[in-house]
Amino acid sequence: MAIDILLTLLTVVFSLMVVFSKKTVVAAFSLLMTLLVIAMIYFQLGTVFLSAVQVLVNAGAIAILFVFVMMLINLEQFQNNREKSKWKLIVSTLTMLVLLGVFALVINNNIEALSVVNLTDNSMKTLFAKLFDVYYLPFEMATVLLLASIVASIVITSHDKAEKLEEK
Amino acid sequence: MSIYYYLSAFLFCLGLLGTIFKKDLISILLCLELMLGGVALLFILFSKATGFLDSQLLVIFMMIISACEVAIGLSLIIALYRKKQTIYTDDIKIITE
Numbered sequence: 001m002a003i004d005i006l007l008t009l010l011t012v013v014f015s016l017m018v019v020f021s022k023k024t025v026v027a028a029f030s031l032l033m034t035l036l037v038i039a040m041i042y043f044q045l046g047t048v049f050l051s052a053v054q055v056l057v058n059a060g061a062i063a064i065l066f067v068f069v070m071m072l073i074n075l076e077q078f079q080n081n082r083e084k085s086k087w088k089l090i091v092s093t094l095t096m097l098v099l100l101g102v103f104a105l106v107i108n109n110n111i112e113a114l115s116v117v118n119l120t121d122n123s124m125k126t127l128f129a130k131l132f133d134v135y136y137l138p139f140e141m142a143t144v145l146l147l148a149s150i151v152a153s154i155v156i157t158s159h160d161k162a163e164k165l166e167e168k
Numbered sequence: 169m170s171i172y173y174y175l176s177a178f179l180f181c182l183g184l185l186g187t188i189f190k191k192d193l194i195s196i197l198l199c200l201e202l203m204l205g206g207v208a209l210l211f212i213l214f215s216k217a218t219g220f221l222d223s224q225l226l227v228i229f230m231m232i233i234s235a236c237e238v239a240i241g242l243s244l245i246i247a248l249y250r251k252k253q254t255i256y257t258d259d260i261k262i263i264t265e
Contacts (some may be wrong), residue, residue, distance in 0.1 A: 004169065004171050004172070005171065008171050008172065008174075008175045011179070012175070012178065015178075015179055015182050015183075015202055016182070018182075018186065018198055018199065018202055019185060019190075019199060019202075024192065024194055024195055024198075027195060027198055028194075031201055031202065034202065034205065035201075035205060038205050038209060041172060041175075041209065042209075042212060045172075045213070045216060047212055047215075050212065050224060050227055050228070053228065053231060054208075054231070057231050058201075058231060061235065062235060062238050065238060065239070065242060066194065066197070066198065066242070069194065069242045069245065070194065072246060073245070073246065073249045073255065085189075088188070088189045091188075092184075092185045092188035092189040093185060095184070095185070095188065096181040096184060096185040097181075099180075100177060100181040103174075103177035103180075103181070104174060104177065107170075107174060111170050111173070113217070114170065114213070114217050115169060115170040115217070116217055117216050117217070118216070118217060118218055118219030119215060119216050119218075119219050119221075121221075127221055127224060127225070130221055130222070130225060131225055131228070138229060142233075145233070145236055146232060146235070146236060148236075149235075149236035149239050149240055150239070152240055152243070153239045153240055153242075153243035156240070156243040156244060156246075156247050157243045157246050157247055
């Protein structure tokens, strides 16, 4: 139980740093730390494979991709030259608190049913037996989606011919 | 274990807060990642509570989709930066103009 509270506190601190830190690079590294602590939570819950995938894909690839893009667009020139709108912050904080209250109410009402551990077979073997049997078609579609996103990101970021003519 | 339910709700709401009030597009994408992290945690907790492995498989698909979303979102930001030299949402008024 102590480790649960520790991991929760760590996640809360790092996620608050993602939203409220002034520098975007700090926010990106806080996101990296948040994702790593969430991976630890997955490990604590017994889903070892998902924990490894979280570290590899989300923390290892996505968070680093953010930092890489920040290097590309030279973020330093954008720092702190914008006026902050207080009104927007107040409204969004109120929205967050109301939503959080509703969620907490729903969780509180069902906490006894939710706290039971019913999962008996947690092994990777059963997980993948299901993935390659029942979820075979969605899995293949996911690979096609990844391929499409690779092609799309290349097409979006590459200079097209019309732009090159304009530059000349 | 039950404290994680509140944690996932908190992560989702905090991500929503950031998505609403942040002004640069990269921070908005970071906060979207935070929301997705909260929802993935909730799926795994449901898998523990109900005994269905399907929720864990949904988390795998969610990771794939979030990877695609981040890749395309960041490349859109780079393309926008090349055209307009800005990443702020209040500088982009292409639709309203």
